[in-house]
Amino acid sequence: MAGFRVRPLDAARWPDFAGLVERHNGVWGGCWCMAFHPEGLSRTKTPEQNRAEKESRVREGRAHAALVYDGQDCVGWCQFGPTPELPRIKHRRAYEKDLDVLPDWRITCFFVDRAHRRQGVAAAALDGALHEIARLGGGTVEGYPEDAEGRSVSASFLYTGTVTLFESHGFERVRRLGKHHWVVARTVSRAAVRDGRTVAS
Numbered sequence: 001m002a003g004f005r006v007r008p009l010d011a012a013r014w015p016d017f018a019g020l021v022e023r024h025n026g027v028w029g030g031c032w033c034m035a036f037h038p039e040g041l042s043r044t045k046t047p048e049q050n051r052a053e054k055e056s057r058v059r060e061g062r063a064h065a066a067l068v069y070d071g072q073d074c075v076g077w078c079q080f081g082p083t084p085e086l087p088r089i090k091h092r093r094a095y096e097k098d099l100d101v102l103p104d105w106r107i108t109c110f111f112v113d114r115a116h117r118r119q120g121v122a123a124a125a126l127d128g129a130l131h132e133i134a135r136l137g138g139g140t141v142e143g144y145p146e147d148a149e150g151r152s153v154s155a156s157f158l159y160t161g162t163v164t165l166f167e168s169h170g171f172e173r174v175r176r177l178g179k180h181h182w183v184v185a186r187t188v189s190r191a192a193v194r195d196g197r198t199v200a201s
Contacts, residue, residue, distance in 0.1 A: 004069065004070060004120070004124040005069040006067065006125065006127065006131070007066075007067050007069065008065070008067070008128075008132050009064065009065035010061070013067060013074075014055060014059065016074035017058070017067060017077065018055070019074065020074045020075070020076075021033070021051075024113070024114065026047040026050070029047075030047025030050055031050055032051045032053075032054040033054060033065070033109065034050045034054055035109075036086040036087075036088045036089060037053075037057065037086065037088065038084075039053050040088050063085070064079070064081040064132065065079045065080065066078045066080070066126075066131075066132055067125075067128075068121050068125045070116065075112065075113040075116040075121055076110065076116060076122065076124075077110070077111055077125055078107060078110050078122070078126050078129040079108050079109045079110075080106065080107045080108070080129040080133060080141075081105065081108075082104065083105070083106055086106045089106065089108060089144055090144060090181070091177040091181060095177055098175055103139070103140040103141060103185065104140045104141065105133050105139055105140070105141040105188075106142050106144075107126070107141060107142070108143075109159045109161075110125055110159055123165060126166070127169065130169060130188055135191050137190050138187070138188040138189050138190035138191065139187070139190075140185060140186075140187055141171075141185065141186055141187070142183055143160070143161060144177060144181055144182070144184075145160050145161040145163045145181065145184060146160055146163065146182075147163045147181070147182060148164070148180075163182055166184045167184070169186075171184040171186045172185060
């Protein structure tokens with residue numbers, strides 16, 4: 001992760017986020033990372049509508065992500081947010097079948113610039129997301145990654161992250177979702193800011 005900087009997505013950094021998405025044709029067919037928000041995606045929505053809805057959320061503070069920078073260039077992100085902000089997770093029926101209690105936060109997807117894959121961008125993004133969650137109050141955090149061990153999976157399709165990545169950041173497997181996906185979880189302590197630095201409380 002050496003050399004990368006991570007910053008939270010906000011209105012001022014919207015052009016950086018938008019530039020990365022536009023360099024990749026809207027990402028996954030023009031979703032603009034809207035699939036997990038309440039608005040979701042549909043066949044009747046255009047990429048332009050998805051872009052407008054995402055920008056509105058960002059400018060109103062209703063979308064969260066950790067942006068990874070290599071120098072001045074935004075090269076990846078990790079989307080996270082409170083559960084009501086990201087209700088549309090994959091494998092929802094299997095998830096709700098054995099649901100006990102909803103988490104405070106969800107980490108739903110990653111994206112890495114095609115020229116920066118397999119360089120630690122996703123790990124930097126996850127680290128940044130956990131840092132932001134701590135700064136915003138902490139709590140229980142879930143992810144829904146794919147177990148890619150022993151399998152050949154294109155990095156471009158691992159948008160929920162890998163189990164190995166999450167486990168390296170302190171998450172534990174809770175239960176299986178489908179054939180290769182898992183619910184993973186951990187608790188993040190609230191952070192306090194002292195002398196301009198964020199520290200665990």
